[in-house]
Amino acid sequence: MSVTKTRKLPEPDKRMTCSNCNHVGHKSPTCKRPEGVIDKVGIEIEGFWINLRATQTVASDKGWSAGSGDASLMARDGGCDECNGEHVCDGGMDCATFCTCSMCDCEADCPCYATTRTRESVPPCNPWEFQTKPGSLGEQIRILQVLYPDYTNSTAGMHVHLSFRDGGHGAATALGDQKFFAFWAARWNAWGKRLAVKGQFWKRLKGENKYTSVNTMNDWSINKELSNTVERRRQINFQSWTKHSTVEFRLLPMFRDQKVAISAVCELVSIVEDWMLSPDSMLNLEAPIASNVPPLSHSEVYTSDVVLDPQSPVDNVRVVHVIAPERDVGVIVIPRVMLDARVKKMVADGLR
Amino acid sequence: MPDNDVTTDHANNSVTVDRPLVHANIKREKGAAIMTLDCRGLHAYLETIGVGIEGFDGLTESPPGSRNSYFDNYQNKVNARALCKVGTGPEKSILRYNLKDYWSAPLRTETLQNILATVNDALIEVLTHYQPVELSLTIRPRVAPTMTEPF
Numbered sequence: 001m002s003v004t005k006t007r008k009l010p011e012p013d014k015r016m017t018c019s020n021c022n023h024v025g026h027k028s029p030t031c032k033r034p035e036g037v038i039d040k041v042g043i044e045i046e047g048f049w050i051n052l053r054a055t056q057t058v059a060s061d062k063g064w065s066a067g068s069g070d071a072s073l074m075a076r077d078g079g080c081d082e083c084n085g086e087h088v089c090d091g092g093m094d095c096a097t098f099c100t101c102s103m104c105d106c107e108a109d110c111p112c113y114a115t116t117r118t119r120e121s122v123p124p125c126n127p128w129e130f131q132t133k134p135g136s137l138g139e140q141i142r143i144l145q146v147l148y149p150d151y152t153n154s155t156a157g158m159h160v161h162l163s164f165r166d167g168g169h170g171a172a173t174a175l176g177d178q179k180f181f182a183f184w185a186a187r188w189n190a191w192g193k194r195l196a197v198k199g200q201f202w203k204r205l206k207g208e209n210k211y212t213s214v215n216t217m218n219d220w221s222i223n224k225e226l227s228n229t230v231e232r233r234r235q236i237n238f239q240s241w242t243k244h245s246t247v248e249f250r251l252l253p254m255f256r257d258q259k260v261a262i263s264a265v266c267e268l269v270s271i272v273e274d275w276m277l278s279p280d281s282m283l284n285l286e287a288p289i290a291s292n293v294p295p296l297s298h299s300e301v302y303t304s305d306v307v308l309d310p311q312s313p314v315d316n317v318r319v320v321h322v323i324a325p326e327r328d329v330g331v332i333v334i335p336r337v338m339l340d341a342r343v344k345k346m347v348a349d350g351l352r
Numbered sequence: 353m354p355d356n357d358v359t360t361d362h363a364n365n366s367v368t369v370d371r372p373l374v375h376a377n378i379k380r381e382k383g384a385a386i387m388t389l390d391c392r393g394l395h396a397y398l399e400t401i402g403v404g405i406e407g408f409d410g411l412t413e414s415p416p417g418s419r420n421s422y423f424d425n426y427q428n429k430v431n432a433r434a435l436c437k438v439g440t441g442p443e444k445s446i447l448r449y450n451l452k453d454y455w456s457a458p459l460r461t462e463t464l465q466n467i468l469a470t471v472n473d474a475l476i477e478v479l480t481h482y483q484p485v486e487l488s489l490t491i492r493p494r495v496a497p498t499m500t501e502p503f
Contacts (some may be wrong), residue, residue: 037383167452169459170380178461225457283385283461287376287468293372335401337414337480 003048003125003151007257030352037171037276041269042134042246044159047149048125055147059130067130077345078149106251134163136267141262146334148258156254157211158261161246172247174281175272176226176238181215181279184236187271188251197260202251204235212250231349373397373479374435376471378451378464385451385458389471391435394478395445401484405438405445412436416481423454429465429470432477 046065049055056066132143145199149156164171174180188205191197200209207214211233219229227241233250242249255261275281375390395412399405404413416483422434438444451459459467 039383164383166382166384167450167455168383169450169452169455170385171383172458173385173461173464174380176458188398199413220460222462224460224463225455227457238458281380282376283380283464285378285461285464285468287374287471335403335484336400338402 003153004256006047006152006254007259008145008148018278035272037095038269038272038328039163039165039168040134041137041140041265042161042163043140044157045130045131045132045144045147045149045254046128046152046156046158046160047151048127048151048156050125052126052128055130056128059147060180062143062146064133065131067128069128083113088202134161137266141265144261144265145258148261149254152254154203154209154253155211155252155317158250158252158254159251160265161240161244162269162272163244163246168245170283171276172238172241174276174283175236176220177280178217179280180275181236183275183280184271184278187213187267187274191264191267195263197255199256201251201255201264204251204253207235210252240267265272338347373457374471374475376430376468378468385464387449387451387467389430389435389447389449390445391447392445394435394445395438398482401482403482407477410438410440411437416477421454422449423451423467425455428459428467430467430474432474432481435478436443436475 060066128149130147132140132147185205192201192205203209204212212235213231213233215234215236217233219227219234220226221230226238227236232239232248233247235251237248237250240246252261252264252268257265363466371393373391373394375393378385378387380386396406398412406412411433416432419435420431422431422437423429424431434447434449437447439447451464
């Protein structure tokens with residue numbers, strides 16, 4: 001099992017969180033963003049902790065989830081028969097290309113160079129997954145900083161769940177669209193280049209990680225609900241709607257650098273918010289309705305005298321007993337379903 | 353509801369409605385998917401042929417499919433009953449449905465388009481349900497039974 005030590009921020013970040021847009025770094029009175037579509041954010045934090053029990057205690061004391069085990073973290077990720085994916089390097093010249101490296105975010109491609117590298121001393125640590133208590137983006141970032149793992153590897157993901165206001169059906173539908181998939185990929189490409197991110201992130205973005213393949217419109221059968229996809233291990237997982245009423249974003253790895261992780265979560269929320277403001281996400285669908293009334297001729301003619309026949313083919317007609325002098329009340333035209341009431345009225349009128 | 357929407361020609365047994373009977377669309381409003389059914393034309397027409405527009409249960413009088421919901425979330429279609437609802441706002445015939453109340457999970461854009469396409473079928477069902485019939489009735493005195501007739 002290959003793990004990489006993470007770099008944590010020295011203390012929890014105390015930047016301001018806007019109660020309007022949930023972004024950090026400014027207060028609501030200065031916020032120019034309209035009220036967002038996103039209701040709450042939640043994060044699954046996967047990784048390895050040296051003192052897992054202490055971290056669980058911290059989580060419990062703060063009223064957060066104590067988390068759960070994650071078998072996928074124990075999966076072999078090296079794919080190399082020689083080293084079994086368990087080597088790390090000392091930051092040598094080839095490390096950015098060939099191995100999991102403590103100096104950068106590259107991961108093991110592993111045409112094994114293990115024999116030429118020094119093995120990093122990794123203390124015994126425990127794989128685990130914490131789930132944050134859903135809330136604002138600012139709250140999630142604070143929780144992320146407190147619970148950030150000590151080590152990570154290529155299978156450890158940072159899955160972000162978003163729920164949406166007003167039930168969220170419109171927002172989720174807007175995300176299950178090829179245009180959004182293209183927007184998503186372009187924005188992450190730009191973000192990754194801007195921050196010079198290395199390693200597992202790019203593999204995940206290209207769909208080369210089996211836990212986060214790229215979404216396509218072929219994921220759905222015709223006329224199925226958005227949550228009814230063939231596979232949940234996509235960059236954007238709609239199956240989580242069934243269980244949590246959220247859309248799960250599985251693209252992000254558990255970054256070695258906490259600052260990069262925080263930036264990634266903020267970027268993810270920003271991508272979704274920006275998409276919701278774009279005209280392409282507005283779902284302005286019109287019905288192909290016939291423009292006017294079909295022929296409304298009175299196609300059926302029922303004639304009766306004395307009283308209406310109880311065997312009449314008209315469903316709602318009932319027998320009306322009439323005791324009256326002979327009187328022709330003429331022809332009336334009434335909707336089929338109104339027949340009973342209207343006949344009674346007509347008869348009453350006729351008797352008057 | 354404007355009175356000039358509907359013109360009735362009794363001599364030719366025909367009704368002309370100036371606006372489309374139903375105009376339907378689905379839009380995203382914040383996080384919600386809202387279907388709007390503008391039934392002003394339909395309701396004006398129904399009123400003209402004698403159907404009560406505001407029934408006791410917020411529906412037109414004797415609406416079709418009394419046991420149905422407004423939508424069929426299994427076949428993904430609009431039921432005729434959805435067009436027979438009467439709203440509470442100033443425009444009682446402009447009906448707004450938040451789809452989260454009828455489907456447990458969001459739908460894809462293509463599915464929403466397919467649902468919209470079923471509005472036409474629902475409209476035809478309503479029109480068929482309320483299809484007028486012509487009735488000629490003559491009222492005559494009841495003939496008292498004679499004593500010779502068997503009971």
